Amino acid sequence: MPVVTILPGDIEIEVASGETLAQAAWRQDYQWPTTCWGEMACMVCACVVRDGEAAAEPASALEEGCIAERMPRFRQLPGTRLACQLRVIGDGLVVEKEGVRPPVCSA
Amino acid sequence: MSDNLARKRKSAAAVPFAMSEAHRVPKERYYDRGFFELEKEKLWHKTWQMACRLQEIPRPNDFVEYEICEQSVFLVRQADHSVKGFFNVCPHRATQLARGAGSFPGGQVTCPFHGWRWNCDGESSFIYGEHGFAPECLKKEEINLRECKVEVWGDSVWINLDANAGQLKDSIGSAAARLDDVAIGNWRVKWWQETILNANWKMAQEAFMEGWHVMRTHPQLTLGAGEATPPDSLRYDTYPGGHCSFESTVLERDYVNFDVMLASSQLLADGLDAMAIDRDMKVLESIRHKLGPGDSIREAVAREMRAYNEGAGIPMPAGIENQALWWNGMVFLFPNIFYLPMYGNSLAYRIRPYNNHPEWCRFEVWSLTTWPRSYPQTRASLKGRFDKDDADNWPLIPIQDFSNIERQQRGLHVLGYQGHRLATEWEAGISNMHRELDRRLA
Ligand code: FES
Ligand code: FES
Ligand SMILES: [Fe+2]
Numbered sequence: 001m002p003v004v005t006i007l008p009g010d011i012e013i014e015v016a017s018g019e020t021l022a023q024a025a026w027r028q029d030y031q032w033p034t035t036c037w038g039e040m041a042c043m044v045c046a047c048v049v050r051d052g053e054a055a056a057e058p059a060s061a062l063e064e065g066c067i068a069e070r071m072p073r074f075r076q077l078p079g080t081r082l083a084c085q086l087r088v089i090g091d092g093l094v095v096e097k098e099g100v101r102p103p104v105c106s107a
Numbered sequence: 108m109s110d111n112l113a114r115k116r117k118s119a120a121a122v123p124f125a126m127s128e129a130h131r132v133p134k135e136r137y138y139d140r141g142f143f144e145l146e147k148e149k150l151w152h153k154t155w156q157m158a159c160r161l162q163e164i165p166r167p168n169d170f171v172e173y174e175i176c177e178q179s180v181f182l183v184r185q186a187d188h189s190v191k192g193f194f195n196v197c198p199h200r201a202t203q204l205a206r207g208a209g210s211f212p213g214g215q216v217t218c219p220f221h222g223w224r225w226n227c228d229g230e231s232s233f234i235y236g237e238h239g240f241a242p243e244c245l246k247k248e249e250i251n252l253r254e255c256k257v258e259v260w261g262d263s264v265w266i267n268l269d270a271n272a273g274q275l276k277d278s279i280g281s282a283a284a285r286l287d288d289v290a291i292g293n294w295r296v297k298w299w300q301e302t303i304l305n306a307n308w309k310m311a312q313e314a315f316m317e318g319w320h321v322m323r324t325h326p327q328l329t330l331g332a333g334e335a336t337p338p339d340s341l342r343y344d345t346y347p348g349g350h351c352s353f354e355s356t357v358l359e360r361d362y363v364n365f366d367v368m369l370a371s372s373q374l375l376a377d378g379l380d381a382m383a384i385d386r387d388m389k390v391l392e393s394i395r396h397k398l399g400p401g402d403s404i405r406e407a408v409a410r411e412m413r414a415y416n417e418g419a420g421i422p423m424p425a426g427i428e429n430q431a432l433w434w435n436g437m438v439f440l441f442p443n444i445f446y447l448p449m450y451g452n453s454l455a456y457r458i459r460p461y462n463n464h465p466e467w468c469r470f471e472v473w474s475l476t477t478w479p480r481s482y483p484q485t486r487a488s489l490k491g492r493f494d495k496d497d498a499d500n501w502p503l504i505p506i507q508d509f510s511n512i513e514r515q516q517r518g519l520h521v522l523g524y525q526g527h528r529l530a531t532e533w534e535a536g537i538s539n540m541h542r543e544l545d546r547r548l549a
Contacts, residue, residue, distance in 0.1 A: 026213030035222050038212030084212060 002088045007050060007096040015088045021047075021095070022083035029103035038084040043071045049079040052092030060085065122548045126541045130534075132527040134519045136541065137307035143465035149548045150442060151175045153269040155278045157444050157457060158182055158192065160263045160473075162296055162487035163208060168227055169486070170216075171208040173266065176463050180255050181205035182264050183227045186214075190259065192266045193229055193252040204252075208488060216252070225252050261291040279440045282350030289432045289448045290424050294475035296487040297452075298380070301471040302495045303461055304509060306516035308443065308468040309540070312458040314508050315437065315445050316536040317343075318353055324507050327378065330370055342431070343532055349441030349543025351536025354431040362404040365395060375449070378503040381474035382435070382449035390415045405434075412450060420479040423451060439536060441543055451477040466516060472505060 001014045004021055015024040022045045025032035036042035040063065049056060059067075063085045067076060083097065123142055124133040136142055158173035164184040172181045172195060179195040181204065195203050197218040204216055204225075211217075215232065216225040224233040229252035234245060256267040258275040260283065265275050276283070304311050314320070319338035321328050329336040341353040362368040369391055372383040383391075394407050409428035416423040427433050437447045447454040453475045461469040471489075493500035495509040518524060529538050 020212070023212045026215075032213075034213070035217075036219070037215040037217045037224070039217070039219065041219065 002055060002091050002093070004055075004088055005094045006047070006100050007094060008098075009100065011100055011102060019087070020084055021086040021088065025083070025100065031099070031101040032083060032097075033099040034084065040066045040082060040085065041070075043067070043075075043082070045083040046071065046075070046080055047083050047086075047095040047097035048077050049081055049093070050096050051094035053079070055088055055090040055093040056081070057087040057089055122545050125545050126538070129538050129542070130529045130531065131525075132529065132537070132541055134524060134526045137310050137516065137519055138465050140465060143460070145548050146460075146544075147176050150544065151178065151268075151460075153267070153272065154442055154547065155258075155265050155267045155272065155275050156442065157261075157263050157440075158257075158266040160296060160487055161190070161259065162262070162484065164190065164264075165484055165486050166210070168211045168214050169209075170205050170211060172205050174459075176460055178268060179203060180266060180268070182257070182266070183211070183216075185228060190257055190264050191228060192255040192257040192264070194255060194268075197223060198250050198252075199223055223250075229254060261286060262294060278348060279350065281346040281348060282352060282438055282440055285352060285432060285438050286446055286448070288430050289427060289453075290422070290451070290477070291446065291448075291453070293422050293451070293477045294453050295478050295482075295484075297384070297474040297476045298490055299471065299473045299487060300490040300500065301469060301492050302501070302505075302509065303492065304468050304470055304495060304512055305466060306468055306512045307465055308458045308460050309544075310516055310519075311468050311470055311512050312439075312443060312445070312456070313537045313540075314512055315447075315456060316351060316353075316439055316540070317530075317533045318437070319530075319533050320511075324511060325504055327503070328371060328374055330367060338533065341436070341533075343535060345535050345539040349540045350439055351539055352432070352436060352438045353536075354436030355434040356431070357405055357434045358429070358431050365398060365404055368404060368408075369395075375504075379454065379474070379505075380502060381454040382447060382452050384452055384474075384476060386415075386419075387412070387450050387452070416451065416477075420481055421451065421477050422480060423477075427451075439540070441540060470509075 001016055003012050003014050005012055013021065013025055013028065013030060015021055022032045022034065022038060032045060034042060034045045059081060063082055067080060067082065124135040124139060126132065156175065158180065159171045159182050163171045164182060167184050167186045167188070170181050170183045172179060180192050181195050182190055182192045184190055195205055197204055197220065199218065199221060202218050202220045204218060211227055214227045216227065222235040226232045231247065231250045234250065237245065256270065256272055258265050260275060318341045322334065322336045322338065340356065342356055343353045345351045372391055373388060375381065375383040376385055376388050390411050391408065394411050398404065398407055413423055432448050433450065435449045437445060439445050443458045445456040455473040455475055457471045459469050461467040496506060498506060
C-alpha cells in the first residue's frame, strides 16, 4: 500500500487502492479537516503537493473546476489538490496540510 | 356474527373496485387515483419489499437509496457488515440525506444544508450551531436517524416502513422456500437495467405471471409451432400471501428432441443473455455427441451441467436438478418481485410505481447467475435507464413483453371495456395477487 507523508508533522498515512487520501485518513481515525465529508463542496480538505507528484493520480476536470469555482483565489496555490479526491498510485507523495491529527488514544 | 367479524366484513366491502369475482379484475384498479393512494397507505407503507441487493453495498459505509412513491429510505452497510435502513430525511429541516448510490467517506452521513452529521449507525455525531437551539428541540432520540425494519434474504435487503410489521418470512415464506430450493442465495448480478413504462405497476407485472402469451408475443420461442403450441405446457401454482409460480414439467416428461431443447436455450442466450447464458450453451452443445439412442436428454443435461460446474468451482447444491424450477420457471413474491430461474441463473424483475402516478411504472430487470467461488465480488450498479423499444440496449424478449403493456393501459380507457377476464388456471396468479391486495387494503 502506498504511503503518503503529510507536512508539517511528517505524519505517514497508508492509502489503499481505490481510496482517496482523506478517506484513508478517516478510515484510520486520523482527523483530516472537512465539513462536507467528501462531497467536493467544502474545499476544507485541500492540501498542497510538495513532492513526488508522479505518485498521485492527476486531478479530474471536475476537481479542477470545483477548486477554481469554490476556493478563495489566495488559497489556490500551485499543486493544490482536494484530499477527498486525491488517489495515490505509488510511494513518495508528500503533501502539506495544516490540522491533520493522528488517532486519539482512547486509553 | 361476532362484532369483530362484522367489522371485518364491513371494512373489506369498503375497498373500492374490490375483486368481487375471482376471475374478473375491475379496470379502475389500474388507473384510479383514490385506489393508488390507498395502495400507498395500506400496501407500500406496510409491506415487506426488496430494497436492494447486498452486492450494491459491499463495503462498510456504502449506501443506496430506495424509493417507493414519495417515500425514501437509504440502506447502509455497517462496520460489522450488517445493514441498517434509515428514513431519508434530516430532522432539522427535512433535507434528503442520501441520493442514489455511493459511500459515506469517513463513515459520516452529512446533511448538505447546515452540516449536521450522523455516524453510519444513525447516531447523531455533530450538530452544527447546537447552542442556537432550545434543548427540547434537540432531544437525542429525535435527532438520531429513524430506522426502518430490515431483513436479509436471497442475497438482498428487504425493508418494511411499518415499525409494527411482522417478520419477512411470515410474508413471503411459502413461496420463498421454492427459491431457497434452487439456491437463490448464490445468485449474483450479471447485468441490471431499467425502463419506464406508461402503465400501472400491476398491469406491467401481470405480463410475467403466465407463460402462455409466448405463442403470440414471443413467436420465435415456439420454433415454428405457431398456434399448435400448447398453452398449458407449464404447471401453475398459487400460494397464500399473494405469491404465485409456474414451472417446467420436464421432470415428468423429459425432452423429446435434443435439437429443439438446444434451440430454445440458444434463443434465451441470444435473445436475453439470461437464464441460459453462453457457458451453459457450451455444456449443452457438448452433449450431442454423448447421447446414445434411448438416453434421457434431461439426465444427460443434469449430469453434464454438474460435471462442468464442479470443474469450474461453481456451487451446485446436491439434488438441485430434481427441482422443476431449476429447469425453468417463475416465482412471483407479492407485491412486486419476480425470479425466473434456469440452470443456476435467473432473470429477476422489480416493478414500482413511478413519479407517484397510477399510470406510470419503473421496471427493473436483472440477469443473475452463479459465479465460480473464486470470482471477485464487485459492486453491482444499474447499467442505465433505456427506452422500452431501444433495441441497442434491450434484448428482444423484454422488448416484445414491454410492447404489449402500454397498449393494455390504453385499452383500459376505451368505452365499453368491462375489465379483465382471467383464465381459470393459467392466470390464477393474477387473481391471487389482486385478492391479497384487497386483504391489505381492507
Ligand atoms: S471534503 Fe469537502 S471538498 Fe473535500
Ligand atoms: S436541514 Fe439538515 S442540517 Fe439543516
Ligand atoms: Fe413474455
